[in-house]
Amino acid sequence: MTSLPRVVIAAPASGHGKTTVAAGLMAALVRAGHVVSGHKIGPDYIDPGYHALATGRPGRNLDPHLVGEDRLVPLLLHGAAVPRPADIAVVEGVMGLFDGAIGRDGFASTAHVATVIDAPVVLVVDVSASARTIGAVVHGLRGFDPAVRVAGVILNKAGSARHAQEARDAVERIGVPVLGVLFRDDGISAPSRHLGLVPVAERDDAAVVLDRLAGQIAARIDLAAVVRIARSAPDLAAAAWAPPPRVPIDGPAPVIAVAGGRAFTFRYAETEELLAAAGCRPVVFDPLAGEALPDGTAGLYLGGGFPEVHAAELAGNAALRASITAVIGRGLPTVAECAGLLYLCRSVDGAPMLGVIDAAATMTARLTLGYRAAVAPSGSVLAGAGQAVTGHEFHRTTVDPGSGATPGWLIDGAGHGFALDPAGTGTPTVHASYLHTHWAGQPELAARFAAAAHAWTGSESPTARIRPCPPHTLHPNPPPVTPEPNLLHHGDLEVGPGLLDFAVNVRSAAPPGWLAETIAATIADLGHYPRAQAATEALAWRHGRPAEQVLPTAGGAEAFTLIARALRPRRPVVVHPQFTEPEAALRAAGHVVDRVVLRAADGFTLPDGAVPADADLVMIGNPTNPTGVLHPAARLRALLRPGRVVVVDEAFMDAVPGEPETLAADQVPGLLVLRSLTKTWGIAGLRAGYVVGDAELIARLAEHQPPWSVSSPALAAITACCADDAVAEAALLASAVDGPRAVLIDGLRRLGLSVPGHPATPFVLADTAPVIPSGAPPGWIRDALRERGIAVRRGDTFPGLGPTWIRVAxxxxxxxxxxxxxLSDVLTASPHPPNGVDHGKNAVLPGR
Known part of the structure; x- marks a missing residue:
């Protein structure tokens, strides 16, 4: 538990004085001897600048849309701990107390965040246009949501002492203390323009004004009462957020040139922290006055700001513009958001800019404002293909993308921004858009950008400096580089109405009757929080292990996420082709992942020496999805060594008769084995799985597991599936797969498809390349089957496989x-049957 006195400064609506009061309060508390951390609810960049000036430490944002609700408390604690522990946190709200994302029931509102961080609220209320009515306003705000604790009120812009007393009496009559009154002639205001307040970096008088404001606050506000309210906040159970560390490559840390100065004032503090943790060295430069990029620059980050205000000065620094344009043209990894996008364009309101993007930016009267959900349509220096992100737009400019431009994001299906490859590297090295993203919420963006900077530093040829992320494919004979696969793709996406499902790897569409009854029986007890003890004991009994060596999870996905968050590997390695969730989870947690890619020519078996000796986290499937390979247990045990964690995904082991190669009973340091119940028992929608292994590692995973993440129905299913009768039934089901699988493999091979190795799973991986007619696209077989009502799982979303591969349940x-x-009909209908294969039906299944 962590003790952090904290208070949220809120208001009935925008314009009541939250920012000036919050910043002044922070400065006044600092003058009174407190160590204060300042925080801002929402995506705003400007207000945290005033917070930083007031507190002497970075201002931090708390926005559940940008970073996820579960990161709010960790980020709050991080901001309160860095650079030194604070004794009070002041959190400025956004808009009105209950105003959040439109249509989402107050999500991301001040009230929402105050509830998540369990902080009392102090209201700032503009009383200039009313008096006694203020009591009714506060009364309504206090009672609207009982979860929000309104602990005090600051009255702002009172016209006179008599006016102030009238409003004070009305508020205190309902039992809410008034902590002080600020008057209209106190001079508490801040200049603003088209996007809100003028940033502190653009105000030479900012420090003087803030000092005067702190004096006014100290004189008129009961600071001791504010501190008492802050100290009434309960302790917090979460751990502080920390950027995931990454050991840099040999040699000097690559420099990330970060645009700053008066024109580029918008960026989140965690952006530079994530880059530094990834082995890079962020160095701020001023595009208005700088003569060149910092020495050693291997990446360029252009954040938000007001280039339209400073367009003439930016245009006047022609030498810097020319040098930046030239190095971007050679493939310098470049990420630009909003203002950075404008700087990359040909011009802003006619003033010449870098010209990297063949488009002009112009000011408009229309404000574009709102939260966005975006997807990367293809891989780039910032995001892999299919990467989903959340962000925010806030601008009055517009950029015409022109024709033929490759978008950086898709928002509601429409292209947004630019992904450019000016050096012809094969992967876009420039990513630019209006979308602001908070990399603490999507640390894989920082990891990917940092990996590109590391690659630039270690390369000699300007046209070969960016490699697709992840930067390493480890194998003596690696396959050709293919576009980054969509790690978030799954079999359900292949299935549609009227299609015969050979894509999903779940054995049946519903659980057996006895299991369905067990799950249904939990409904009557859903009013209570889940209790995991019985499931934990059942798992321990099932695998002959102590209870501290097992952990129920909400399916394998949660287990992979816990591993990614709890462990801090220097060099994580994922053995591919395999289920993509392990790598997706690692990348989401900010890790840069190395891949060991196995070959079809070897039957996708693991050769000696394939895993690098310095890998301290190795993740491998057994039997592997999608290859079906059952690795010998001895081969996997050989991967274990001091200082390394080996994670074996045995999601399909219960489909192998007798489970001959399982490691689930091995009680050795550094080993974690993951199991899923969703496949055999048809409960994918329930999310039921578990981890067994090293007790110390299990304890670390449990520390990162949210309370009650595994539901009562899932826990009941876990308990039931560990019973002796259920284990015996699973064994029978596993044996029943052998015959149909042999028929499927034989039939596919007879038709000319390649089925490598000896699959041991309830699915089969096949390469259709040998039977694709000349000139047909790589996915021809898959598409042809779909046209005839059959869905199979595409293979090109698995690293190491290409578009000719399919997985068939x-x-x-x-x-x-x-x-x-x-399939025989498809091949027979082809005008050029390949390889002279006989596609007659008697060649497929003799006797049919």
């Missing part, structure tokens, strides 16, 4: 016959 003999007959 094992179904009953009748359905397998339909699949093979349809």
């Amino acid at each position: 094992v179904r009953d003999a009748h359905l397998i016959g339909r699949l093979l007959d349809t």
Whole structure:
């Protein structure tokens, strides 16, 4: 538990004086001897600048849309701890107390965040246009949501002592203390322009004004009462956020040139912290006055600001513009947000800029404002293909993307921004858009950008300086580089109405009757929080382990996320092709992942020496999805060594008769084994799984697991599936797969498809390349099957596989016959059957 006195400064609406009062309060508390951390609810960059000036430490943002609700308390604690522990946190709200994202029931509002961080609220209320009515306003705000604790009120802009007393009496009559009154002639205001307040970096008088404001606050506000309210906040159970560390490559840390100065004032403090943790060295430069990029620059970050205000000065620094344009043209990793986008354009309101983007930016009267959800349509220096992000737009300019531009993001299906590859590296090295993203919420963005900077530093050829992220493919004979796969793709996305499902790897669409009854019986007890003890004991009994060596999880996905968050590997390695969730979870937690890519020619088996000796986290599937390979237990045990964690995903082990190669009973240091119940028992929607292994590692995972993350129905299912009868039934189901799988493999091979190795899973991986007609696209077989009503899982979303690969689920003999007959029809209908293969149906299934 962590003790952090904290208070949220809120208001009934915008314009009541939250920012001036919050900044003045921070400065006054600092003058009174407190160490204060300042925080801002919402995506605003400007207010944290005033907070930083007041407190002498970075201002921090707390926005659940940008970083996720679960990161709010960790980020609050981080901001209160760096650079030294604060004894009070002052959190400035956004808009009105209950105003959040439109249509989302107050999500991301001040009230929402105050509830999540469990902080009391002090209201700042403008009383200039009313008096006694203020009591009714406060009364309504206090009672609207009982979860929000309004602990005091500061009256702002009172016209006279008599006016102030009238408003004070009305508020105190309802039992809410008035902590002080500020008057209209106190001079408490801040200049603003088209996007809100003028940033502190653009105000030479900012320090003087803030000092005067602190004096006014100290004289008129009961600071001791504010501190008492802050100290009434309960202790917090979460751990402070920390950027995931990464050991840099040999040699000097690559420099990330970060645009700053008066024209580029917008960036989140965590951006530079994440880059530094990833082995880079952020160095701020001023595009208005700088003569060159910092020495050693290997990446360029252009954040937000007001280039439109400073367009003439930016244009006047022609030498710097020319040098930046030239190095970007050679492939310098470059990320630009909003103002950075404008700086990359040909011009801003006619003033010449860098010209990297062939578009002009112009000011308009229309304000574009709001939260956004975006997806990367293709891989770039910032995001992998399919990467989903949350962000915020706030601008009055517009940029015409022109024709043929590759977008950086898709927002509601429409292109947004630019992804450019000026050096012809094969991966866009420039990513620019209006979208502001908070990298603490999406640390994989920082990791990818940092990896590109590391690659630039270590390369000699200007046209080969950016490699696709992750930067390493470890194998003596690596396959050709292919576009980054979409790690978030899954089999359900292949299935649609009327399609016969060979794509999803769940054995059945629903659980057996006895399990459905067990799950249904938990409904009557859903009023109570989940209790995991029985499931934990059942798992321990099932695998012959002490209870402290097992952890129920909300499916394998939660287990991978816990591992990614709890462990701090220097060099994590994922063995591919395999289920993509382990790498996706690692990247989401900010890790840069190395891949060991196995080859079809070897039957996707793991050769000796494939895993680098310095890998301190190795993740491998057994049997592996999608290859079906069952690795020998001895081979996996050989991966264990001091200082290394080996994670074995055994999600499909219960589909292997007798589970001959399982490590679930091995009680050795550094080993974690993951299991899923969703596949065999048809409960994918319930999310039920678990981890067994090293007790110390299990304890670390448990520390990062949210309370009650595994639901009562899932816990009941886990308990039931560990019973002896259920284990015996699972064994029978596993044996029943052998025959249909053999038929499927034989049929696919007879039709000319390649099925490497000896699959041991309820699915089969096949390469359709040998039977694709000349001139047909790589996905021809998959598309042709879909046109005939059959869905199979595409393979090109698995690292190491290409678009000719498909994964086919094992179904009953009748359905397998339909699949093979349809595939035969597809191949027979081809005008040029490849390889001279006989596609007659008697060649597929003798006797049919």
